[in-house]
Structures are given as structure tokens and as C-alpha cells.
Amino acid sequence: MSVNSKIIACNWKSYLGVGESISLAKALAVHSKKHKMRQRIIVAPSCIALYKVGQLLRGTQILLCAQNVNVESNGAYTGAMSFDSLRETGCKYVILGHSEVRSGKSLGIAETDRIIADKLRTCLKEGINPILCIGETLSEKEAGLTMKVLRRQLITDLGALHDMDSNKIDLMIAYEPVWAISSNGPSKSPDPAEINDIIIKLKKLLSSEFGHKIAPDVKFLYGGSVDNLNISGYLGQSSVDGVLIGGMSTNKSKIIGVLGK
């Protein structure tokens, strides 16, 4: 995969209000219509901005993503976002298992691997493509537990793949070391070569656990303090299929600056 055709996924978290999301989506739509971008560009606005951003991106090559979804398809689930409404927005992807969701920082309740696995199963059934985030905390890294944690997350969260015989799954796994995420302290961007090595190990693990039918189609992203200066270091790694960007992706001039022309 050439650097120019890699995936750039933007997680706007709760940084932007509805008006700001609309303004950024309009700028991205204009850029996308003017320039034939070869990258796969994915944008995940907050759920309240999803519908309007989806409308603005229609007819562009930018794909819409939600930041989370309910375990169940739709029904009596107060406060939840249903799959039916997600589809109405034109959403193609959903982020699952983000560390801010796993820790309880985002929703006030920590999502376990079991919950994430159930959501992933429903996503596959409903035809919404998951972007599964995995990553170790600083204390886990310092205790030498990185691969053990990643293995547990990967194997549990992807349990539904054992029942799938399709090789048409558009699944992405974002390796986001929790300690590298910009909002978790002074920005620490890991060495791209180290990220490449971990992703190589994850690809092997995926292949040995879920077989050669599924593994080659799964794309691996890196996320954590990616900015306009270090992005090419990550995208230049052979095993890194793309990046998942938080803070920087909400800065209009910086994000447009890194998109292809």
C-alpha cells in the first residue's frame, strides 16, 4: 500500500460543537471535491453532529463514522444510538473500544471486553464496519505487559469472527497506546519503527487466531499524538495501513494540509 493511498481516520471526540463540526465538514467537502484524494478518509463527529455532517459529506469520497453505538440494534434503549439511526446518517464505520470508553472517562461507565465484543458482533450483523481500538496503559507497558494486554483485547473483542466465514469483512484495528494519546499528558509520540513491530506481531496473532481467510483483509491503524509533522513517519511504515487522529484532526488547516491533493 503506497503512503498516498493509506487510511486517514479522524476522531473528533467531543472537541467540536455542532456548528464547528458543520464548518469543518464543509471545508473537508470543498477540499474533497476540488482534489482527487487517493487516501481513504474517514470522519467521526460527535453523535449529535453525525446526521448533518453526513449530509454535507454526501457525494464526496469522505466516509462517515460514529464514535460508539449500542449493543442492540434498536428498541427500548433510552439514551442509546441505534443501528437504524446510524444507517440513516449514511454512517459506514463505528469506533469501538476506544480507551476513553474502556476506562469510563467518556460515558461514566467502563466498557468491558465482553461489551465491546457484543457490539462488534452486532456491527458485523448490521453491516456497519468496526474500527476496534486496542492499547495498553503506561503501567501495563512499564510492567512488560503490552503484548499480553493487546492479545487479550484482540482475542476477546473479535470473538464474533470465529462464527464468520465471510472474507468480505471491512474491519480495522487501531493500535492506540493509551499513554501516547495527546489528552493523557505531555504528547509522547512513539517511534514509528516500534509501532510497525507491534503491528507485525498483531497481524501474526490475528492470522494464527482467526485464520488466513480473514486476517489479510484487516487493516491496522496507529493512533496517539499523530500530527502534521510526524504523520508521514507512521504512514511510511510497511505494516501501518493508516492513522486514527484525535486532536489534530479538528484543526482545519492542519488536517487539510495532510490530505492528498
Ligand code: 13P
Ligand atoms: P490524539 O491524536 O489527540 O492523541 O488522539 C488519538 C485518539 O485517541 C484517536 O482515537
